Amino acid sequence: MPDPIKLAPFAPDTASVDAAVSAVATNVVPRSDGYGPVLAPVPLSLALPAECRGAIAVFSPTYNFPIYVAGTSKGLFVYKTTDQAWHEVTNPSTSYSVPPGDYWSFAVYGTLLLVCSAGTPVQKATIDVLQAGTQPFADLGGSPPRARHMGVVGDFLVLAGLPDTPQTVRWSNSGNIEQWPLGQLDQTGDEQQLPDGGAVTGFAGGEYGVIFQERAIRRMTLSPDSGNVFDCSVLEENRGAVAPWCIAKVGPRIFFLDRDGFYALVIGGGPSTPIGAERVNRFFQGRVDPERVGMTVAFRDPTGERILFAYRLAGTDAADPSLLGEALLYDWLLDRWSFINTPIRFGMSAATPDTSIDSIEGSIDDPAQPSLDDPMYQGGATLLAVMTTDNRLAVLDGAPLEAVVQTPDAMLARPNRAFVRGVRLDTDADDWRVTMGVRESLGASTPMRWLSESAPTVERFAPARASGRYHRARVRIPAGTTWSYVSAIEPDATAEGSR
Missing domain, CATH: 2.60.120 (Jelly Rolls)
Known part of the structure; x- marks a missing residue:
C-alpha cells in the first residue's frame, strides 16, 4: 500500500x-x-439599522468585559447584552458621513474611545460611560483636522489620511489630545508634510508610528533633541499600502496589502517580506473586485497566530457595496494560508460579552444553572467576531462550517x-x-x-x-x-x- x-x-x-x-x-x-x-458565526445581536461600516471591541478600563461599538455611514451604536440591541450613541450636534468605500477608524486613548472618518470630525467617548448607552459621542476638542486614519504613538494622537492635505500627518500635544497647535515652539503638537511617496494610505501606532503611503513606508520616531517632535524616516521605498483598512498590527508585525500582493513588515527587522507571492496573490487578484481592492479589510483572529484578509468579490451586486464575499487566512507562525468563503461586512478581534442575568433562560434557582459568580457572566474569553451580512454581531464559535x-x-x-x-x-x-x-x-x-x-x-x-x-x-x-x-x-x- x-x-x-x-x-x-x-x-x-x-x-x-x-x-x-x-x-x-x-x-x-x-x-x-x-x-x-472554521467555526460558524453565531449571532449575538439584533441588526444594525443600516449597513455596518466598521466596528471594534474594546475592553472596559474598569471591568473585564468587552464593549462593542459599530458604525453605519450616518451613525455610531453600542451593543447592550440586556436586550441584544444596538443603541445609538451618535453625536446629536454633528453630522456624520462615511464616504463610499470607506470605514470608520477607531483608537483607544486611556479611558477614551476615539473614532474618525474623512467626512466626520474626530469623535470621543468615555468607554465605561459609553457602555451604559446614556451619553453619546462628542467632538474631540481643539479642532483637529478630519482624517481617515488615526493611531496613538506614545502619548500623542496622530491623524493621517487628511482629505485636504493627503501627504501630511498631524499630531496632538503630548499628553493632551485636545490641543492641536501648529508650529509653536513651546508646544509639541505639529504636523509633517511628507516630500515624496504619494498620499498617505494608512497608519499604525504603537511605540513607533508607521506611515503607509502609496509608494513608501515611513517610521515616526519620537526625537525631541533633534529640534523636531518626530523624525519621519523612510523604512522602505517603492512599497506601500493599496487598501487603507487592510493594515493589521500584531506586536512588532504589520500585515498589509500592496499593489502586487500581501506583505508582512517587522518593525526593526528590515524590509517587508512577501507572504503571498507564488501562493495566493494571483488567486486573490483573480477574485477581488478590481474597482474595490481598497475595501479589503485585515483583522486578527485572536484564537491563533492568524490574520484574515476579507475582500469584495468581482461581480458582486452593486446594490450591496459593503459586502465582503470571502477571505484569505494567513497563519504567520506556520507560514501557511487557507481560504474562507463565508461573506461578512467586517471583522474584529473580540471576546465573549458579559451575560446579563436577565437573559438567562429559566430560573436562577435551577440547580443546573451556573452559580452567579461563574466566569461566563463576566465574559472575556478570546474569540473572533464578525458583522454578518444582515449586520448582526456574531462570534465564530458555532458548529464547524x-x-x-x-x-x-x-x-x-x-x-x-x-x-x-x-x-x-x-x-x-x-x-x-x-x-x-x-x-x-x-x-x-x-x-x-x-x-x-x-x-x-x-x-x-x-x-x-x-x-x-x-x-x-x-x-x-x-x-x-x-x-x-x-x-x-x-x-x-x-x-x-x-x-
Whole structure:
C-alpha cells in the first residue's frame, strides 16, 4: 500500500504545476499536521439599522468585559447584552458621513474611545460611560483636522489620511489630545508634510508610528533633541499600502496589502517580506473586485497566530457595496494560508460579552444553572467576531462550517498507472466524503477527471475504483460535523500495467 498522502499547504497560484502544494483548502485553518475546522458565526445581536461600516471591541478600563461599538455611514451604536440591541450613541450636534468605500477608524486613548472618518470630525467617548448607552459621542476638542486614519504613538494622537492635505500627518500635544497647535515652539503638537511617496494610505501606532503611503513606508520616531517632535524616516521605498483598512498590527508585525500582493513588515527587522507571492496573490487578484481592492479589510483572529484578509468579490451586486464575499487566512507562525468563503461586512478581534442575568433562560434557582459568580457572566474569553451580512454581531464559535481540502497530484505506482480501490482519511471526523480525480499526465491538455463522491463504510474506508497515472483526492467534511484535525489520506492502491 502506498504511503499516506499529506494534505499540502494551500498555494493555488502554483498548485497546477507543483505537486507539493494544494489548490483547495476551504473553510479550514492551517495546522502543523494538516488543517482544522472554521467555526460558524453565531449571532449575538439584533441588526444594525443600516449597513455596518466598521466596528471594534474594546475592553472596559474598569471591568473585564468587552464593549462593542459599530458604525453605519450616518451613525455610531453600542451593543447592550440586556436586550441584544444596538443603541445609538451618535453625536446629536454633528453630522456624520462615511464616504463610499470607506470605514470608520477607531483608537483607544486611556479611558477614551476615539473614532474618525474623512467626512466626520474626530469623535470621543468615555468607554465605561459609553457602555451604559446614556451619553453619546462628542467632538474631540481643539479642532483637529478630519482624517481617515488615526493611531496613538506614545502619548500623542496622530491623524493621517487628511482629505485636504493627503501627504501630511498631524499630531496632538503630548499628553493632551485636545490641543492641536501648529508650529509653536513651546508646544509639541505639529504636523509633517511628507516630500515624496504619494498620499498617505494608512497608519499604525504603537511605540513607533508607521506611515503607509502609496509608494513608501515611513517610521515616526519620537526625537525631541533633534529640534523636531518626530523624525519621519523612510523604512522602505517603492512599497506601500493599496487598501487603507487592510493594515493589521500584531506586536512588532504589520500585515498589509500592496499593489502586487500581501506583505508582512517587522518593525526593526528590515524590509517587508512577501507572504503571498507564488501562493495566493494571483488567486486573490483573480477574485477581488478590481474597482474595490481598497475595501479589503485585515483583522486578527485572536484564537491563533492568524490574520484574515476579507475582500469584495468581482461581480458582486452593486446594490450591496459593503459586502465582503470571502477571505484569505494567513497563519504567520506556520507560514501557511487557507481560504474562507463565508461573506461578512467586517471583522474584529473580540471576546465573549458579559451575560446579563436577565437573559438567562429559566430560573436562577435551577440547580443546573451556573452559580452567579461563574466566569461566563463576566465574559472575556478570546474569540473572533464578525458583522454578518444582515449586520448582526456574531462570534465564530458555532458548529464547524463545511470544509473542503484537496491533496496534490500523486503518482502512486511510479512510473506505472495505479488502481485505487478506496481511501481512508486521517481525521477524527465521524462523517466525511471523498471524491477521487484521475488523469494520465500533468499537462494542461489532460484535465482532471473527477469520479463520484463516496462515503466511508463502517470500517472508515471510502470505495473509489479510480484508475489513472496521477490521482488526487478531494475531501469534504459536512457542515455541523464535530472534528479537530484532518491530515492525510491513505490510498488502497495497486500498480497497473503500462500502456
